[in-house]
Amino acid sequence: MTLNPGLPAMLLAIPYFALAYWCTVTIDNGGPGWLHLVVLIGIWSGFKFVWIGPISLVRLAAARVSEHLQNRREARTATGDEHEPAAEPTRIGA
Template sequence: MIRLIWILSVYVRSFMRRFMPTNIALNALRTRRGLKWGVPTMLLAVVYFYAASVMTALIDSGGSRWLYLVMLVCIWNALKFIVHGPVSLILLARVRLQESRARRASFSIA
């Protein structure tokens, strides 16, 4: 049973990582060229939080209870973008440090 749950979770993660728009954007932002856009993309969290508040207003005005699921996804995506901002700064600093070390090593060899 645990093996079945594990395999199912692997397939769900693979599907989500390949086809969900926020995961595609985060994959692109984790590249070397995308790391510099980490902090500006934190502003996308504002859009997702606004969408979640709209869903809450629709639910309060008599909308379907299924909108709670949409609201939860919006909040989750907003949190992913908020966390990615500081993480991208740390990764960018680490990559630039590695690049400067490689540059210094190549100058000392020559």
């Protein structure tokens, strides 16, 4: 099992949000107006890192499913069983 890099990367959002907060406090205390740009960049970058976690989990799950299906296909062709056995018919009301 591999480590999903998305979840630790989400932690990198914390410094960006902290920077944005610090800049807003500085602006409120009479700091320069150009810090508004730093706040926007910090929030934007923070949200980019926050989205890495869920997106990487979905992509990892899709890769695992694809890998599992490929392994099943290879195992089936190695044993010579090209077709899956048909499922037994289900009786309704019996």
